[in-house]
Amino acid sequence: MSFHNQITGLILAGGRGSRMGSVDKGLQPFRTSTLIEHVIARLAPQVASYAINANRNLTRYQELAGNVPVLPDYLDGYAGPLAGLQIGLQFCPTELLLTVPCDSPLLPADLAQRLHAALSEQHADVALAVTMQTRPDAATPQRQLHPVFALLKTSVLPQLEAYLASGERRMESWFKSLRVAEVLFEDDAAFSNVNTLEELQALEQPLVPAPPSQHDAALHVEQAQHLIAQQITPLDASLTVPLCSALDRVLAQDVISPINVPAYDNSAMDGYAMRGADLPTPEQAQATLKVIGIAYAGRPCALEVQAGDCIRIMTGAAMPAGCDSVLPQELAAAISENSVTIAHGVIQNGANRRFAGEDLKQGSVALAKGKLLRPADLGLIASLGLAEVSVQRKLRVAFFSTGDELRAPGQPLGQGCIYDSNRYTVFGMLTRLGCEVIDMGIVRDDPQALDAALRSACQQADAIITSGGVSEGAADYTRDILASLGQLSFWKLAMRPGRPLAFGQIRDGAHSAWLIGLPGNPVAVAVSFYLFARPALLAMMGAQAPQATLQARAQTAIRKRPGRTEYQRGIISRGTDGRPEVRLTGAQGSGILRSMTEANCIVVLGHEQGNVAAGDMVDVLPFEGLI
Ligand SMILES: Nc1nc2c(c(=O)[nH]1)N[C@H]1C(S)=C(S)[C@@H](COP(=O)(O)OP(=O)(O)OC[C@H]3O[C@@H](n4cnc5c(N)ncnc54)[C@H](O)[C@@H]3O)O[C@H]1N2
Ligand code: MOO
Numbered sequence: 001m002s003f004h005n006q007i008t009g010l011i012l013a014g015g016r017g018s019r020m021g022s023v024d025k026g027l028q029p030f031r032t033s034t035l036i037e038h039v040i041a042r043l044a045p046q047v048a049s050y051a052i053n054a055n056r057n058l059t060r061y062q063e064l065a066g067n068v069p070v071l072p073d074y075l076d077g078y079a080g081p082l083a084g085l086q087i088g089l090q091f092c093p094t095e096l097l098l099t100v101p102c103d104s105p106l107l108p109a110d111l112a113q114r115l116h117a118a119l120s121e122q123h124a125d126v127a128l129a130v131t132m133q134t135r136p137d138a139a140t141p142q143r144q145l146h147p148v149f150a151l152l153k154t155s156v157l158p159q160l161e162a163y164l165a166s167g168e169r170r171m172e173s174w175f176k177s178l179r180v181a182e183v184l185f186e187d188d189a190a191f192s193n194v195n196t197l198e199e200l201q202a203l204e205q206p207l208v209p210a211p212p213s214q215h216d217a218a219l220h221v222e223q224a225q226h227l228i229a230q231q232i233t234p235l236d237a238s239l240t241v242p243l244c245s246a247l248d249r250v251l252a253q254d255v256i257s258p259i260n261v262p263a264y265d266n267s268a269m270d271g272y273a274m275r276g277a278d279l280p281t282p283e284q285a286q287a288t289l290k291v292i293g294i295a296y297a298g299r300p301c302a303l304e305v306q307a308g309d310c311i312r313i314m315t316g317a318a319m320p321a322g323c324d325s326v327l328p329q330e331l332a333a334a335i336s337e338n339s340v341t342i343a344h345g346v347i348q349n350g351a352n353r354r355f356a357g358e359d360l361k362q363g364s365v366a367l368a369k370g371k372l373l374r375p376a377d378l379g380l381i382a383s384l385g386l387a388e389v390s391v392q393r394k395l396r397v398a399f400f401s402t403g404d405e406l407r408a409p410g411q412p413l414g415q416g417c418i419y420d421s422n423r424y425t426v427f428g429m430l431t432r433l434g435c436e437v438i439d440m441g442i443v444r445d446d447p448q449a450l451d452a453a454l455r456s457a458c459q460q461a462d463a464i465i466t467s468g469g470v471s472e473g474a475a476d477y478t479r480d481i482l483a484s485l486g487q488l489s490f491w492k493l494a495m496r497p498g499r500p501l502a503f504g505q506i507r508d509g510a511h512s513a514w515l516i517g518l519p520g521n522p523v524a525v526a527v528s529f530y531l532f533a534r535p536a537l538l539a540m541m542g543a544q545a546p547q548a549t550l551q552a553r554a555q556t557a558i559r560k561r562p563g564r565t566e567y568q569r570g571i572i573s574r575g576t577d578g579r580p581e582v583r584l585t586g587a588q589g590s591g592i593l594r595s596m597t598e599a600n601c602i603v604v605l606g607h608e609q610g611n612v613a614a615g616d617m618v619d620v621l622p623f624e625g626l627i
């Protein structure tokens with residue numbers, strides 16, 4: 001049996017938040033949501049189900065987590081984490097309970113898996129996370145226990161209850177009475193918890209932009225993305241287009257609903273509209289109502305029902321005066337030409353009535369500026385009666401490949417030459433992003449040719465995407481020309497593939513354009529486009545389109561060197577237990593484009609991460625929706 005099925009998660013959110021001014025920590029805003037939502041996103045894939053231990057705002061927690069159990073302490077007076085553990089163990093439906101605090105939003109994705117392995121191997125009662133921390137006052141790293149990150153057997157509950165009954169409340173000293181397995185985690189930051197609002201702010205801004213003098217330092221992926229996001233502002237250019245031309249474009253203004261949707265109360269079923277007051281009581285068992293008229297969608301019935309009356313009604317027809325409930329016709333006990341019989345208990349008072357404005361209220365924001373318009377968005381705008389919509393003008397993006405060895409498909413291939421594939425990958429990605437593309441072909445490895453091509457692109461385009469010539473070879477000129485025409489922001493990244501990438505802005509006369517110089521290797525082109533060109537272009541469009549990662553279990557071990565982020569081509573599928581699992585597509589060389597076409601996702605292995613064992617959870621970026 002997979003370890004997931006044996007583990008119930010418990011998020012400890014029952015503290016006073018004293019050092020944060022007594023706020024409810026789990027509900028504090030963090031990045032785009034709340035602390036606890038980040039914890040849930042990390043914990044949920046690792047466990048069969050989870051509950052929250054909270055002592056305040058119970059309904060709010062329930063709403064955020066989608067109706068998971070929210071358990072207040074059994075002991076009174078904010079008795080600390082052991083009180084949370086007690087109620088968690090009492091509730092726990094599985095053999096094992098995994099606790100995590102609500103204020104550690106970066107908790108490890110492989111926490112459950114690694115604690116579980118140690119617990120089983122060492123036949124322990126509890127497995128705890130440990131990291132090595134170097135404190136300013138100590139010369140060597142010290143072992144730091146994280147007792148709130150614990151995997152426990154539920155069989156320890158009687159021991160915990162006896163300990164609490166003796167008046168004890170300290171967690172670490174209780175653990176001393178148990179068989180404990182300690183598991184060393186490398187990434188200390190994953191256990192960072194937030195005690196003060198200052199710490200929260202510090203965690204919100206972990207990305208320190210590199211100073212301009214450090215162009216040559218290899219930036220972390222997140223630092224580079226942060227620099228791009230800091231520098232790019234949306235173009236201020238919109239136009240009004242007919243609805244059918246707005247698909248895949250970015251909304252330039254909020255769409256405000258001019259009407260209530262639906263505009264009037266109506267029926268959700270074909271059946272009989274009636275007064276809920278006429279439904280039979282248990283004593284009556286049945287009631288027979290007189291059918292006095294018929295209501296169609298688009299043809300309302302003007303009659304008003306009196307006690308004992310009903311009106312035959314079609315789905316979407318306006319509710320007739322006096323009616324508040326609809327009996328679906330298949331639930332009637334008997335139907336004759338002029339009457340319908342209803343048994344007790346088949347519908348509730350108010351059933352099957354759609355209220356005016358239940359979808360959208362007049363004057364409310366139906367869609368927010370920045371939305372990338374998908375088919376359902378067009379439908380929603382149409383449902384408001386709007387035939388046109390204000391969208392961002394299409395981004396104009398010029399692109400070309402660089403390299404003396406490149407030949408266009410369809411041309412003969414000379415000695416030492418290869419076909420230009422990057423331009424077609426880039427064309428596809430730009431087109432999918434809804435850009436107006438300007439294909440400038442192949443440019444030779446020649447500084448003058450490159451200078452001329454970039455100036456011409458700058459005259460025509462908002463952004464320029466090139467490939468090749470950004471590394472340190474004798475024929476790699478892109479960075480130098482970029483620097484001579486404007487400003488190079490950074491070029492070297494701690495990632496693979498895609499180590500070199502030139503990002504900056506160039507000017508020619510009154511025109512300026514952002515330049516993203518992708519590396520030449522074909523897989524590096526695709527990966528770098530995803531990670532840097534896509535967010536940069538979307539930011540220029542003013543679009544809100546975050547990349548969604550998900551987690552999957554690695555089917556095999558993956559080799560990974562800490563100190564750079566790696567992106568490996570993978571195939572994600574549903575495992576025999578119904579959960580996502582991922583395998584690599586084979587050789588990962590950055591020139592092997594075939595393994596990119598075989599893949600349906602990229603496995604993202606974080607900067608600090610080391611080797612991945614088979615069965616570990618890894619982050620995955622699905623291609624669907626990206627390219
Ligand atoms: N001494 C070092 N050499 C290299 C390093 C390094 O750190 N030190 N980095 C390697 C990495 S990683 C990459 S990625 C490449 C990046 O190279 P460039 O951006 O300078 O690109 P080129 O040198 O022009 O070409 C590299 C490679 O890609 C092929 N290529 C180029 N354009 C296309 C195209 N349009 N279609 C298909 N294939 C293309 C080209 O023929 C080369 O094989 O540098 C490494 N070197
Ligand atoms: O960035 Mo390179 O793609 O590792 O060859």
Ligand SMILES: [Mg+2]
Pocket residue numbers: 468469470471472473475476520
């Ligand atoms: Mg090169």
